Amino acid sequence: MNRNTTSRLAVCCVRILSATTIILLVAIIGYIAFRGLWKRERYVSDVLPSFSAGQQFVLSSPRESGLEHLSWFALREMAMGKVPNLRSVTGVNEPFSLYVTDDSLPAFLAAMDLTQTQLVRRTTLPLRPENGSLVVSLEAVPHERNVRLEDKVLAVDTVVAALNGNRRISLVANEDLKRLLAGNLRSWKELGGPDLPVVEAADERELQTVRGSWMVMDAKRWRQLSGSDNAPAKLDVEGLQESRNLSWGYLTGRTVESGKYGGIGTIVVNTFFLVLFTMLAAMPVGVAAALWLVEYAKDGLPKRCIQSGIDILSALPSIIFGLFGLLVFVQLCHWSFSLLSGTLTVSLMVLPTIIRTSEEAMREVNPNLLEASLALGATKMETIFRVVLPASRRGIVTGMILAIGRTVGETAALIYTIGSGTDVPKSLTSSCRVLAMHIYLTITEGQSTDKAFASALVLVLLVLVINSAANRLIHQRRH
Amino acid sequence: MGYRSRLHREQTGRCLLLACSAVCFCTVVLITIFIFAQGIPVFKKVPLGAFLFSTNWSPSDAEPHYGVFSFIVASIVVTTLSLLFATPIAISTAIYLAVFAKGRKAAIIRQSIELLAGIPSIIFGLFGIAVIVPFVRTAFGGNGYSLLSASLVLAIMILPTIINISEVSLCAVPAELKEASIALGATDWQTITRVMLPAARGGITASLVMALGRAIGETTAVLLVGGNAPLFPESPLSMGRTLTMNIVTDMSYAEGVHMSALFATAMLLFCFILVLNLLVRRKS
Numbered sequence: 001m002n003r004n005t006t007s008r009l010a011v012c013c014v015r016i017l018s019a020t021t022i023i024l025l026v027a028i029i030g031y032i033a034f035r036g037l038w039k040r041e042r043y044v045s046d047v048l049p050s051f052s053a054g055q056q057f058v059l060s061s062p063r064e065s066g067l068e069h070l071s072w073f074a075l076r077e078m079a080m081g082k083v084p085n086l087r088s089v090t091g092v093n094e095p096f097s098l099y100v101t102d103d104s105l106p107a108f109l110a111a112m113d114l115t116q117t118q119l120v121r122r123t124t125l126p127l128r129p130e131n132g133s134l135v136v137s138l139e140a141v142p143h144e145r146n147v148r149l150e151d152k153v154l155a156v157d158t159v160v161a162a163l164n165g166n167r168r169i170s171l172v173a174n175e176d177l178k179r180l181l182a183g184n185l186r187s188w189k190e191l192g193g194p195d196l197p198v199v200e201a202a203d204e205r206e207l208q209t210v211r212g213s214w215m216v217m218d219a220k221r222w223r224q225l226s227g228s229d230n231a232p233a234k235l236d237v238e239g240l241q242e243s244r245n246l247s248w249g250y251l252t253g254r255t256v257e258s259g260k261y262g263g264i265g266t267i268v269v270n271t272f273f274l275v276l277f278t279m280l281a282a283m284p285v286g287v288a289a290a291l292w293l294v295e296y297a298k299d300g301l302p303k304r305c306i307q308s309g310i311d312i313l314s315a316l317p318s319i320i321f322g323l324f325g326l327l328v329f330v331q332l333c334h335w336s337f338s339l340l341s342g343t344l345t346v347s348l349m350v351l352p353t354i355i356r357t358s359e360e361a362m363r364e365v366n367p368n369l370l371e372a373s374l375a376l377g378a379t380k381m382e383t384i385f386r387v388v389l390p391a392s393r394r395g396i397v398t399g400m401i402l403a404i405g406r407t408v409g410e411t412a413a414l415i416y417t418i419g420s421g422t423d424v425p426k427s428l429t430s431s432c433r434v435l436a437m438h439i440y441l442t443i444t445e446g447q448s449t450d451k452a453f454a455s456a457l458v459l460v461l462l463v464l465v466i467n468s469a470a471n472r473l474i475h476q477r478r479h
Numbered sequence: 480m481g482y483r484s485r486l487h488r489e490q491t492g493r494c495l496l497l498a499c500s501a502v503c504f505c506t507v508v509l510i511t512i513f514i515f516a517q518g519i520p521v522f523k524k525v526p527l528g529a530f531l532f533s534t535n536w537s538p539s540d541a542e543p544h545y546g547v548f549s550f551i552v553a554s555i556v557v558t559t560l561s562l563l564f565a566t567p568i569a570i571s572t573a574i575y576l577a578v579f580a581k582g583r584k585a586a587i588i589r590q591s592i593e594l595l596a597g598i599p600s601i602i603f604g605l606f607g608i609a610v611i612v613p614f615v616r617t618a619f620g621g622n623g624y625s626l627l628s629a630s631l632v633l634a635i636m637i638l639p640t641i642i643n644i645s646e647v648s649l650c651a652v653p654a655e656l657k658e659a660s661i662a663l664g665a666t667d668w669q670t671i672t673r674v675m676l677p678a679a680r681g682g683i684t685a686s687l688v689m690a691l692g693r694a695i696g697e698t699t700a701v702l703l704v705g706g707n708a709p710l711f712p713e714s715p716l717s718m719g720r721t722l723t724m725n726i727v728t729d730m731s732y733a734e735g736v737h738m739s740a741l742f743a744t745a746m747l748l749f750c751f752i753l754v755l756n757l758l759v760r761r762k763s
Contacts, residue, residue, distance in 0.1 A: 007666035015579070017571035018588060021642070024635055025591040028598065028606050035609065288499035296493060297500075309504030315689075315756045316510070316749070317696020319723050323745050324510045326730075327517065348506050355503070379485050381492040409599025412698035412723075416730055436601045440699060443605065456605050460598065467597035471590065 029460060036457025039245040039450035044171065046234045047071040047150045047219075056107040059147040060135045063249060067134070068241060069148040072219035076112050078134065086132050097130075101137040108136050113220060153222040154235045155204075157213045160188050160196060161233030169193040171236045180214065188212060207232050246454040255422040259442040264455055266424050270432040271408060271462075273425065274343060274418070278407050279400060282347040286354030286403075287396055291384055293355070294362040314352035318413040321349045325417040337419030340428040345417045346410055350403035357402060361395020362388055394473060401470040409463055411436045435459045514749060518742035521545065525736075530743065536709045538729065538737040545740040547747070549711040553626060553719035556712055557701065558694040560630035561637060562687060569641035569690075570683065574671055576642070577649035596639035604703035607632040612704055619716055624706035627715040632700050637690040644689060648682020649675055685759050692755045696748065698723040722748050 059075070061067045067086065077083050078098055085096045100108055109116060135141050154177070161170055169191050172180070179185050180198065189195045196212030204225045207213050214235070217225075253263025289306075297303040325345030335341045365388055373383040389396070419431025420441055433441060436459060442452040521530065525545050533546025572592070576585060611631050616623030652675050660670040676683070706718025707728060720728070722744050733741050 003666055003669070007668035010668040010671075011579070014571040014575050017568050018575035020568045021572055021588060021595060021638060022591045024638070025595045027610075028595075028602070028635075031606060031610060032602060285499045285502050288496045289502065290500075292493075292496035292500040296496060302497075306500050306504050309501075309507045311760070312507050312753065312756055313503050315692055315752055316507075317692075317698065317723065317752065319696065319698045319726055320510065320514070320745060320749055320752075323726065323730075323742065324506075324513060327513045328509070348502075351503055351506075355500075379489045381489045384492075405597050409597075409601065411599070411601045412727070415727060436599055439601050439605065443608065443703060449609075452605060453609075456602055460602055463597050463599060463602075464594060467594060471593050 029464075032453065032456050032460050035450070035453035036246050036460075037244065039243055039453075041241045041243070041450065042238065043241055044236050044238050045069075045071065045150070046236050047073075047153055056111060057104045057136050057138055058140045059149055060137065060141040060144040061133065061147050062130065063145050063247065067145070067147050068243065069150055070134075071150045072112075073223070075149065076114070076223075079108075079112055079114060086134075095132055097133045099133060099135045101135070104136055104138045107138075111220075113223070151219045152216055153219060154237070155207060155215055155217070155222070155232040156235045157201075157207055157211060158233045159211050160193055160214070161235065169235075170233070171238055174237060174239050177235075177237050181216070204232065245450055246457055250451075250454055251458065255438075258420070258422065258445060258447055259438060259451055259455075260447040264435070264438060264458065266422060267433060267435055267438045267455075268458070269424050270339075271434040271436075273339060273432070274346065274434050275404050275407050277339065277343040277428075278346050278350065279404065281343060282350050282354055282403060283400060285347075286351050286399070287358050287389075289351070289355045290358035290362055291388070293359055295380065295384060295388065310352045310355055313348070314356070318349060318410060321345050322413040322416050324348075325413065330417060335429050337417065337431045338429040339418065339425045339432050342414050342418030342434075343428075345413050346407050349410065349413055350406050353403045353406060354396075354399045357399030358392065358396045361392035361398070364395070365391040394476070398470050398473040401466055401473065405463055405466040405470065408434075408466065409436050409459065411440050415440070435462070511749070514742055514745050517739060518744075518746040521736060521739040521743045525740070530740070534711045536725075538733070538740065543737065545736070547722070547725065547740075547744055549709065550720055550722045550725045550744065551747070553705075553712045554695055554721040554723075556715060556719070557626050557630045557633060557705070557721055558691055560627065560715060561633035561694050562691060564631060564634035565637050565641060565690065566687065569638050569686075570645060572638075572642045573645035573649055573683075574675075576646045578667070578671060578675070592639050592642055595635075596643075600636065600697060600700040601703075603632050603636050604700040607700060607704035615716075621716045622706075622718075624704060624718055625716045626705060626712055626719045629701040629705040629719075629721070630715070632704055633694045633697060636697065636700060637694050640690045640693055641686045644686030645679070645683045648679040648686070651682070652678040688755055688759050692752055695721075695751060695755075696723060698727055702727055 059070060074083070078096060083096055105116075134147070135144070140146050169188065172191055176185070176191055180191075183198075183200075185191065185198050187195055187197060194212075199210050199213040201207040201210055201213035201215040203215070203217075207215050215232075250263040251268070252265040254266055255264060256262030289310075293303070293306065297306070322345065325341055325348075329335050329341035329344050330337060333341075369387050369391060370383055373387045374380070378386065414434065414437050418433065418437060420433045420437070421431035422433060422438075425432040435455060439452050439455045439459065442448060442455065530545055530547060531551070532548050533544065534549045535544040535546045536549065537544045572588065576588060580588065607628060611628050612623035614623075615621070615625060615628045615631070619627065656674050656678060657670055660674045665673070701721055702724045705721065705724060707720050707724050708718040709720050709725070710718070712719035725744050726741050726748075729737065729741055
């Protein structure tokens, strides 16, 4: 092959490979953004999504409640005051209250098969329903989420839902269910059940007598029938629901049950506290160290020691800092898992970043300025405060921003130092988790992947903004 | 203000600055002392050879064993693989940035490298769980949580380190060398492979060693995708536990000798990083 062709080919390969970095970055951020904004939630319900229109009233709930759909049974239980809070339906731990507007009341009572005395009811509708409330009305309440009401039940002959080997077909996927209802399935074997024909039954008596049957009936009838002793087995339906993930409510809400429910409002505040205190602890020390290295240090053992100290510190993995923090701050100082321990651990970790960046900026200060200041009779210390620091402030701020970026994203050093409390810390010695830790804990404790992605999106945006600011400052300084 | 008081202030200030700059050095000394003081007692119970070269890690058994050889091997496998994956991409990018890149394209690549460097490791871990683990599962079988997944995640994470340092050393190659090569009729590619890369060899090696250090010390991201099984890794597809994963996993409940064994693991990691650091310094 011609060497020019080889060269061109090779250069082409280099170009393609170098584009990989951009692709990777876009892929990672894009994926996190996508999953952070949209969630695909699997849910299992024993009722079908409503196929029939013609609902007489509208259910509305506040957006933060997370309530998406509700079965007739659940609504009836709620109306009878058997459900104290929305916890069992959505996970929001708010006390539950049901509001029924007067014009929709008769229809509601009739549909629920209730009398007015059975209904636990408040009379006046609040201007803006609180979290945990549900409004039944004829028209949708403005600014609130409408909740779908599911009104059909799929029941299956007990023979079908019983064991086949060791496998129970109590759970069917949404697609299989559609095929079942359309009559496309001939045998329960296709769903992993026994080899019985799929037969449509008209009522419950028929369901009990025809082997391999299924039926669809309305909720009211099912309620009457399910009271009987030998109720048919229910077929659970597995559905996939897509909805918005990161919301204002999530961003500002309180964390419930270690991140399984609720939002990350307090955790964002904790992150802010960690950054604030870390900077308060690390900035003075870092800048002072840089000043000494630039203005005072003479070649010799002390300077060499200090510089290798900085080198090694910047190369140490964060888990080592975490262990050190655990030994010294948590155990030796008895500060336990707390904001203070975490802050000091991270401060030590970001020191090299601050020192390096500040040092670089200070070395670039025009020596004429220094000499002019000294010639005017200022002492070295006065020169430092009046000349060196103002002249190098941009570099120092850059160092600070880089350090903030590192602090915000740190996990390994914090696992055994800062603890996992979800509330805003009352004092320096109370435990509080920060955003990165929250993501780590939500995943490892298996609370919720969707919520982890929503938090991750917030973290990524935060880090991107911080780092872009630092980059801008660095480039401005160069030009 | 009197001369004397100004002098006094000058001297206090100077001492303060010295004290602040000594913080880093003192921290390193303290870290060394504390971790070694906690780690060394394990060797009273477990001989050094058994600790380093036994693959049996069963701290909760009636007769506990503390052998970290599997973890050492897992760490080595993960870092080596990640370097293998990352090096071609990273060096190509460095060459592109140092030799060809002009204008907006280069600016975009530089920006994305800087942003990539800033993404926290927990995000890489999350991305690994959601994308790389299923990818490995479908492409190679197994359950996906494997050393291979961990090394893929690490490869992305160490890209910026290799690119930045290699680019600096490629840019530092004197222009005369390059021009002489081109003047002799060499093509772009010949100039790169025969002149620039050999001239920048030191810097590129240093970048790889730095990346190695970062990869071996990485905790959260590998913890989430690596599988974390304390077994000897038979293939890159098997679940494995690296040194850092071992420290994090057991630390929450360890006591006594077990705790001490974990600090000894940290000691090992610490020594490894120190050696790498010395290597880099020797190079530059």
